Amino acid sequence: MNLIQLKTVQSGEDVLLLCQDHRGADIVLVKWIRPDLETELYVFFFRTHRAYKNYQHPSFHGRVTLRDPQSKDGDASLILKNITINDTGTYDCYVGLKGNSPQLINSFHLKVKDSDQQQITVKTGDDVTLQCLDHRGGDIEKLEWMKQDLKKNISIYKHEKMHKDEKQNPSFNNRVELRDPQMKDGDVSVILRNININDTGTYECYVRNSNTQPQPQLISNITMTVIDSGGDGGDKDRHVGLIVGLSVMCVLLLVVGVSFMIYRICKKHKMRKRRPPIHEAADRDLHVLNPEP
Structure with a gap:
């Protein structure tokens, strides 16, 4: 065996x-x-x-x-x-x-x-460069960029020209371009513009050149994670909301404290009004001790 x-x-x-x-x-x-x-x-x-x-x-x-x-x-x-x-x-x-x-x-x-595997994180609305360098030499005859979860390519280049046809996924129309239109030194990187949440995924770069077999070969892949650019703003809003909430609570406690103090003062004032003046009380006591004949 x-x-x-x-x-x-x-x-x-x-x-x-x-x-x-x-x-x-x-x-x-x-x-x-x-x-x-x-x-x-x-x-x-x-x-x-x-x-x-x-x-x-x-x-x-x-x-x-x-x-x-x-x-x-x-x-x-x-x-x-x-x-x-x-x-x-x-x-x-x-x-x-x-x-x-x-x-x-x-x-x-x-x-x-994959020696060229990359992990990148970007925000929605940004532009990002998907890097792919073919070091094998020879003239680049065909370049395909693919996203693993899609049935169609995000871009196809043949002989330095972008081919916009039925093979390109519509969600990438007018959003993809070569970083170097001449693809010098095997630079077949592309710029993906106006990133959105649906762009999260793994991208693969396939190249066929004059020195290799007829089928394009996988050169590199990139896993891209897209985060909502409003995410940080949301954190800030929550932070501001917390501060406002605490401020309102402090004001309420202050109002309650002042109200309680006013209540105590008013109560004392009413008690004084009900109590007879000192000299009147003394006259009554004297009258009791010295009744009139």
Whole structure:
């Protein structure tokens, strides 16, 4: 039973997937497959000292070679060039010897980390630059910016021109432009204007250039979180509301305190009015002591 080996690489790198057949006979067939691909095409197909491109999945065209094209000493190891996020998956190596059926020799699970993954936070109403730099060289023939949760692209550029057609999501009409219209030095960054809450999500940058295979390749992705620019204002409003509330409470307490003091003063004043004057009380007492004859 073959154990699956885990291999982790960065996007843009080349990776060597080892496969060594020690049965000691001449190799006549090598098949590298990706079981998760929705097709019967191979990562690499080699028979009688020749690679067959028509049996190969298009995403691997021009990117795969045997380490030893002669497969000496049972070496069927594979070199996969210019790794992308889409290359994440399981790779199985089958080797066929003369007079025998192909056998599974080795399995790898390849995990690709995006070296250009970015996390950004912006406010509604702002403009933001989604950065993507293609360092592979060559003339850029096609650029696609996509948002993962949308069925249509946010922008498509071909030969330095923006193609506004049915493939662009309407919510991005007139909001996307190249940072550098000439795309010098592989700068395919775009400016997204007037950000809104619905723009939250993950954006992917795909590029096809003259040095690579026909299908555009994922260069970078950006996860953008959009916050409401009124959020800070709301906090300030709550802060002001708290201050106003406390001020009103203090005024009410002051009014209650003053009212209580006035009440005490009025009460004392009424009590004094009810009490007879001192000299009248004294006359009554004297009359009691010295009644008239």
